[in-house]
Amino acid sequence: MKNILSRFGKISLLLALIYFVVGCDDDKEDVAPGLYVMSDEIETFPGDTVLVSGTASNYVGLESVTLSCEQWGIHKVYELGGQKPKVFNYDYQLIVPKNASFEEYLLITIRDVDGRESKKNVLLTYVADMESPIMQTQLPSRIAVDFDAAANKGSWNLNVKFTDDRELKDIRLQIPSMQIDETVKVTGRNGELKRTIDFTTGEFPVTLTITDAGGNETVVTTTVVVMLAEEEDPFEDYPVMWVVNASEKADDYLDGYYAPMTRKGEYQYEGKIYADKANFQIYFTAEKTMDGDLFGVSPYVNSKLMNNNGYVVPVTVAESGYYGVWIDLQAHTYSMWKLEPSATTYTGSLTVSGCGFSDFADWGTPATEMARNGYRYTSTLHQIGSYSSTRQYYAARVSDWGYVLRYWGDATGCGWWEDTTSAGGGVGSYVSDYDGAVQITFDTAILWATIKKVTE
Incomplete structure (x- = not known):
């Protein structure tokens, strides 16, 4: 019999109970069922789940398979006498008691129809909890709260969710300047804390400490900034x-x-950026102009997104790299996360083509390929200022044109896409009477392109 015990996601344990049948000779009839255990120990913890699954076999037929541990209240018997199978597959889900003691044994017993038995003890030991709880709600470093002069207070609606891989113990909320120090008991693997806290004006450091049953801690800090409401320009969806x-x-x-951000819901938008340096700064606009609605953050609270051109300051991206960006205009919030380009992101050769450049005839190609740095391709060309038609451009693989970056655009946005099947399609276009050097950049990681004047 082969018996496999594996704890979901954590433990892999193979119990094999094997009886080798080499014939039906009389001298084999008194042989007890064979039992082979590849591992004599299971490491687990209270509340864990262990899956016991395997295959039992014996040439004279099986009477029963029993798994038992009195201290854990386990006594599982597979009664097989009615069928007397020579082969039996089973699955048993064992839940470790919350109050389990350890250094106990799980007894595996096999009985054949002739009453012969084989037994094996598997040691059940405790594996220490080394994982800290996880704060699922991401709190910004500074949280803006408007002060209501009529009510003489500013109210913060705290709502955080957190989790642990085993068992939570408590969450502690500390706001020293408010004389708040509260510990809330939590059970299970998921927890939530909701509070409405009233403040006067000022800045209030907040500390949240989550502790699990194993004593591991996760500490999250933020600062609540309470001030008179800042004026904001009207905005739309x-x-x-x-x-x-x-x-x-x-x-x-x-x-x-202007790189597009796709509308994902009411007042909600998502886009991608490449930050070419640390402390990279960005704004959000409603149109392709810097003179209209412009969203940044409050100069006092760097997590408060608002629309006030000339008052707001840029959102700062601390580290260089590729990022996804999410904004919610009504909630006055934004979030960013690192993007890792996939292994299939194009990094082969590219050349630029188009019309309105003196470096090659319309729809020709330059003498050299675009220079590549990671996923970013650049080429410096000379734009003809007197060119009368709309300028157009795109990029393609040099060798066989089997990879082409093409352009699309409509009322919902615009972007570049990868044509790998010679499907055909649009190209980028723009109007300009600028005469001089330009740098064209294509980025295959976020599928975007820019044309910038070369002024130095």
Whole structure:
């Protein structure tokens, strides 16, 4: 019989009970069922789940398979006498008691129809909890609360969720300047804390400490900033939003400065950016202009997204790299997360083509391929200022044109897509009378392109 015990996600234990049948000779009839255990020990913990599954076999037929541990209240018997199978597959889900003692044994007993038995003890030991709880609700470093002058207070609605892989113990809320120090007991693997806290004006450091049953802690800090409500310009549920590099000027770009953010729900938008340096700064606009509705963060609270062109400051991206960006205009919040380009992201050769450049005839290609740095491809060309038609451009693999970056655009946004089947399609287009050097950049990780004036 082969018996496999494995704890979900944690424990892999194979119990094999094997009887080798080499014939039906009389001298084999008194042989007890064979029992082979590849591992003599299970490491587990209270509340854990262990799956016992396996296959039993014996040439004279099986009477029963029993798993028992008196201290844990386990006594599972598979009664097989009615069928007397020579082969039996089973699955048994064993739940470790919350009050389980350890250094106990799980007894495996096999009985054949002739009453012969084989037994094996498997040691049940405790595995220490080394994992800290996880705060599921991501709190910004500073939280803005508007002060209501009529009510003479500012109210913060605290609502956090947290989890642990085993068992939670409690969560502690500390706001020293408010003389708040509260510990709330929690059971199970998931917890939630909701509180409405009233403040006067000022800044209030907050500490949340989550502790699990094993004594592991997770500490989260933030600062609640309470101030008179800041004025904000009216805004709409726009069909599309745009994210821009706040450290550069829109006038320096001929195309691609405004990168689209797709509308995901009412007042909610999602986009992608590449931060080429630490402390990269971005704004969000409702149109392809810096003179209209412009969203940034409060100069006092760097987590409060608001619309006030000339008052707000840029959102800062601490580290360089690729990021996903989410904004909620009504909730006045934003979030960012690191993006890791997939292994299939294109990194082969690319050349740019189009019309309105002196480096090659319309729809020709330059003499050299685009220079590549990671997923970013660049080429410096000379734009003809007197070119009368709408300028167009795209990028393609040099060798066989089997990979082409094409452009799409409609009322919901725009973007580039990868044509790998010669499907055909649009190309980027723009109007400009600029005469001089330009740098064209294609990024295959986020499928975006820009054309920028070369002024140095």
